[in-house]
Amino acid sequence: MPAxxxxxxxxxxxxxxxxxxxxxHPSVRPDTRERVLAAVADLGYRPNAVARSLRxxxxxxxxxxxxxxxxxxxxxxxxxxxxxxxxxxxxxxxGNADERPELQDHHVxxxxxxxxxxxxxxPTDGGSPMMQAAARAGTPMVFVDRWIEGAGLDEVPVVRTDxxxxxxxxxAHLYALGHRxxxxxxxxxxxxxxxxxxxxxxxxxxxxxxxxxNDHIGQGDFQADSGRxxxxxxxxxxxxxxxVFAADNLMALGAxxxxxxxxxxxxxxxxxxxxxxxxxxxxxxxxITAIAQPTGALxxxxxxxxxxxxxxxxxxxxxxxxxxxxxxxxxxxxGSTP
Amino acid sequence: MPAxxxxxxxxxxxxxxxxxxxxxHPSVRPDTRERVLAAVADLGYRPNAVARSLRxxxxxxxxxxxxxxxxxxxxxxxxxxxxxxxxxxxxxxxGNADERPELQDHHVxxxxxxxxxxxxxxPTDGGSPMMQAAARAGTPMVFVDRWIEGAGLDEVPVVRTDxxxxxxxxxAHLYALGHRxxxxxxxxxxxxxxxxxxxxxxxxxxxxxxxxxNDHIGQGDFQADSGRxxxxxxxxxxxxxxxVFAADNLMALGAxxxxxxxxxxxxxxxxxxxxxxxxxxxxxxxxITAIAQPTGALxxxxxxxxxxxxxxxxxxxxxxxxxxxxxxxxxxxxGSTP
DNA sequence: CCTCCTTGTGGAATCGATTACACGGAATTG
DNA sequence: CAATTCCGTGTAATCGATTCCACAAGGAGG
Numbered sequence: 001m002p003a004x005x006x007x008x009x010x011x012x013x014x015x016x017x018x019x020x021x022x023x024x025h026p027s028v029r030p031d032t033r034e035r036v037l038a039a040v041a042d043l044g045y046r047p048n049a050v051a052r053s054l055r056x057x058x059x060x061x062x063x064x065x066x067x068x069x070x071x072x073x074x075x076x077x078x079x080x081x082x083x084x085x086x087x088x089x090x091x092x093x094x095g096n097a098d099e100r101p102e103l104q105d106h107h108v109x110x111x112x113x114x115x116x117x118x119x120x121x122x123p124t125d126g127g128s129p130m131m132q133a134a135a136r137a138g139t140p141m142v143f144v145d146r147w148i149e150g151a152g153l154d155e156v157p158v159v160r161t162d163x164x165x166x167x168x169x170x171x172a173h174l175y176a177l178g179h180r181x182x183x184x185x186x187x188x189x190x191x192x193x194x195x196x197x198x199x200x201x202x203x204x205x206x207x208x209x210x211x212x213x214n215d216h217i218g219q220g221d222f223q224a225d226s227g228r229x230x231x232x233x234x235x236x237x238x239x240x241x242x243x244v245f246a247a248d249n250l251m252a253l254g255a256x257x258x259x260x261x262x263x264x265x266x267x268x269x270x271x272x273x274x275x276x277x278x279x280x281x282x283x284x285x286x287x288i289t290a291i292a293q294p295t296g297a298l299x300x301x302x303x304x305x306x307x308x309x310x311x312x313x314x315x316x317x318x319x320x321x322x323x324x325x326x327x328x329x330x331x332x333x334x335g336s337t338p
Numbered sequence: 339m340p341a342x343x344x345x346x347x348x349x350x351x352x353x354x355x356x357x358x359x360x361x362x363h364p365s366v367r368p369d370t371r372e373r374v375l376a377a378v379a380d381l382g383y384r385p386n387a388v389a390r391s392l393r394x395x396x397x398x399x400x401x402x403x404x405x406x407x408x409x410x411x412x413x414x415x416x417x418x419x420x421x422x423x424x425x426x427x428x429x430x431x432x433g434n435a436d437e438r439p440e441l442q443d444h445h446v447x448x449x450x451x452x453x454x455x456x457x458x459x460x461p462t463d464g465g466s467p468m469m470q471a472a473a474r475a476g477t478p479m480v481f482v483d484r485w486i487e488g489a490g491l492d493e494v495p496v497v498r499t500d501x502x503x504x505x506x507x508x509x510a511h512l513y514a515l516g517h518r519x520x521x522x523x524x525x526x527x528x529x530x531x532x533x534x535x536x537x538x539x540x541x542x543x544x545x546x547x548x549x550x551x552n553d554h555i556g557q558g559d560f561q562a563d564s565g566r567x568x569x570x571x572x573x574x575x576x577x578x579x580x581x582v583f584a585a586d587n588l589m590a591l592g593a594x595x596x597x598x599x600x601x602x603x604x605x606x607x608x609x610x611x612x613x614x615x616x617x618x619x620x621x622x623x624x625x626i627t628a629i630a631q632p633t634g635a636l637x638x639x640x641x642x643x644x645x646x647x648x649x650x651x652x653x654x655x656x657x658x659x660x661x662x663x664x665x666x667x668x669x670x671x672x673g674s675t676p
Numbered sequence: 677c678c679t680c681c682t683t684g685t686g687g688a689a690t691c692g693a694t695t696a697c698a699c700g701g702a703a704t705t706g
Numbered sequence: 707c708a709a710t711t712c713c714g715t716g717t718a719a720t721c722g723a724t725t726c727c728a729c730a731a732g733g734a735g736g
Contacts, residue, residue, distance in 0.1 A: 001475055005693095013716085014716045018693095020695095027712095032714080032715085046447070050388055050693090051392050051691070053388045053721095054720095054721050057721075079408060091448055093429070094432055114387045114388065115388050253617070279591070283622045284621045285624070341722055353722085358685090367683085386722055387723095389691090389722035391723090392690095392722080394691085
């Protein structure tokens with residue numbers, strides 16, 4: 001693989017001149033530029049990004065640490081992040097934490113070692129040491145979807161979706177269809193989205209004169225299995241819920257499995273709804289009512305904020321809003337007969 | 339961020355000694371080692387991977403270029419690749435080609451610029467210039483799932499799944515359930531998996547005394563929309579097929595949409611099956627019969643082969659086999675009554 | 677006791693780029 | 707016509723590591 005000095009030799013100039021041509025510095029005579037470009041083409045020369053990074057102290061790469069690649073919400077997020085970054089001339093290096101704090105830490109460390117220009121994180125747990133170290137070291141950093149409070153991380157901008165209004169709409173929808181015993185499968189208490197969705201759900205219930213008993217709050221971990229486990233507990237109660245809201249799509253899937261395994265039907269016996277809408281929800285039996293996040297916009301906003309930080313501009317937190325998409329999993333839509 | 343010279347100063351030794359401690363070179367006196375390690379801990383020093391890469395000419399990073407992140411098959415593959423690579427001490431940088439040749443080229447170029455140690459590709463098209471350049475430049479390279487013949491790429495090991503036997507099993511299954519007019523939604527002719535799956539399907543039909551008419555071959559592009567389009571054409575034929583086999587999961591989804599949009603039912607009016615099994619197929623209405631690839635093993639084998647190449651050992655092509663997973667989308671399973 | 681080898685350490689070259697500074701020659705100005 | 711500015715280019719320092727070579731001190735062997 002040719003280096004800059006090979007190009008210089010072939011073009012009969014110094015490496016400095018080659019570098020100037022490559023970074024189109026103004027003061028290079030047109031014919032010299034021509035000669036250099038010809039040499040570059042002849043040799044198929046491509047600048048070594050590693051060397052360039054060492055010298056300029058920037059890699060033009062962003063790190064993205066997500067909680068679970070197998071979750072369609074996150075892969076859609078990853079895709080939009082990559083698109084947005086590419087438009088701005090950055091690459092994205094993805095790390096999958098698999099909802100495991102130690103893996104999350106591994107990726108943050110690796111990304112820092114590789115000196116990525118900025119870090120986009122959707123944190124799995126409360127506050128990992130590496131993230132604090134990164135923040136303290138002044139690495140540009142932005143949280144997406146979930147975030148962490150305290151631990152010196154309060155200055156980190158957050159790009160997220162506010163689901164309160166949509167959750168209220170969902171509760172109204174369930175109420176209108178006659179459901180009164182509502183339950184929620186929440187995410188881990190350590191995650192902000194875990195707590196926030198429960199709070200919003202509880203307030204919405206109160207608005208309709210209902211209470212959310214502790215029996216009807218089950219803690220999951222955003223994975224399908226936990227959804228199944230919590231649902232099993234719900235259905236074993238003396239007064240099982242007649243509607244279950246899962247705080248993410250995978251747990252909804254687990255819930256559906258459990259309901260079906262007991263020979264019950266959705267929505268006739270138990271209504272089901274999920275946070276995070278994904279294409280597959282259209283094709284399940286029945287199609288699942290969900291709260292959709294504007295994933296593309298989320299990824300775009302997160303990259304914009306992070307790149308602002310990286311390039312020395314101030315960045316702001318962004319909150320987008322989610323919306324309810326009603327399908328058949330909570331009962332027949334209004335206006336139609338069963 | 340502290341550099342090696344800061345550690346050296348604090349420990350009262352030279353940078354050479356610090357480097358020796360870090361790479362645990364034998365000839366360092368225990369107490370010196372101790373002092374260096376203490377300095378490292380005090381400063382929270384982490385070696386700069388960029389500088390190290392420049393000097394050693396290896397990045398300990400592998401590039402993975404996949405055709406479509408939104409396709410669950412590929413995200414599962416990406417996950418297993420990352421797992422396997424991490425175990426061997428490598429990072430993975432993922433590029434999503436989105437089934438677009440020019441994006442694929444962009445990613446190959448970017449990864450080469452970053453001097454990744456090896457390249458894992460599931461090619462989108464016939465033979466892109468950058469890939470040939472990479473192969474010519476001697477970059478270790480392995481194809482996964484799909485591959486390219488000719489163009490100087492014949493030496494590149496291929497890690498893939500052979501679906502012939504499973505496709506034969508599928509045709510037998512369809513035949514047993516009374517289906518005789520079978521159709522296939524194939525992938526792009528430029529991809530090997532596209533052609534291979536059609537060939538296997540055709541031979542299997544012949545085995546059962548059936549012929550695959552050209553009317554019953556529709557070309558898709560591995561995306562949901564194309565599945566829908568092709569299915570629309572099938573259903574508009576004077577003699578529409580009574581079973582449709584989609585060569586990947588997204589096209590199967592599109593097919594299902596179209597069938598349902600016309601008020602037809604799966605499997606009563608049209609049977610449906612797909613290549614690539616994914617968790618969601620359990621939850622669709624009806625659950626979809628599919629041919630499952632051993633995705634985890636595929637990713638693992640691909641990384642093993644690539645790392646062998648990277649570390650100077652010879653690597654071999656690997657072919658695993660797929661298996662049929664029958665569900666209800668082709669008709670009631672044998673032995674049960676409708 | 678002198679030589680030779682081993683062990684632990686430091687100095688300096690190196691990887692491939694970028695960029696501050698210097699310099700020669702041409703062009704501009706008074 | 708001399709002085710000054712500007713333009714295009716080259717030399718060399720630099721980024722942060724690794725590693726070859728040199729060298730000093732200490733131990734072993736004759």
